Amino acid sequence: MAKEVGQNRAGSMRTSLARVKGLGAAHHGVEHWWLHRVTALSNIPLVISFVIIVASIAGRPWPEAIRVISHPFVALLLILCVVSITNHMRLGLQIVIEDYVHEKGLKIAAVIANNFFAAVIAAACLFSILKISFGRVPLPPV
Template sequence: MADNRQNTNVSIRTPRARVQGLGPSGHGAGHWWLQRLTAAANAPLMVAFVVIIALMAGRSYPEAVALMSHPLVALILILAVISVTLHMRLGMQVIIEDYVHDKGLRIAALFANNFYAVIVAVACLYAILRVGLSRLA
């Protein structure tokens, strides 16, 4: 006699245990949280950045250097650069992973995205530190 029951993959794992792997790539939830964290950090950091830029308007170069040499100002600018470039890299990574379907092109685009974010961050951090520390010399 033939068995009419369907062979289904019955899992004894709970729904929470099945999603514990954070998606097919294993980094979905962490990536999502980091994107939200950098977005939340960017809001007050960009307000502070705009205030710093507004304070520099109309000042001479030595006065602007003096403002940027203040440790709190330099720290705010450094944190802003790190948060913004990390947020930019994460956002572009999601776009690349979602819309670039060719595996080789996707790997090249992800590499270029990471390279670009690092170059932007390093250039900005170098400028901030160079101007901020020039007053000490």
């Protein structure tokens, strides 16, 4: 076994294990890149649904807005949309930070702040959607 290490490919310094893992020098592989694309794809139908939902609510009085959002199908679409966009924007802004913030400590702080921001936005949106759709918001009789 030991003899094969480093000799799996002509001229390659990579071990068999590294080659099997296929994660490259950063040990993260293409996870970040790939999830960014996957969420970009899921964003398309979800953002279109989101725009339709918001357009149908905008300018309406509160009870009507609550009735629309408390519909299970609408709530489900909004929840999926929030999960998809908050992840997509978290991955996206991390790339922007890593491109422009070069000081190591500041970069780490910015990436952490980015994760916190995305988590807070996601939690606030999901909590609100669930509170509304579980009927925890008192609604005047129809």
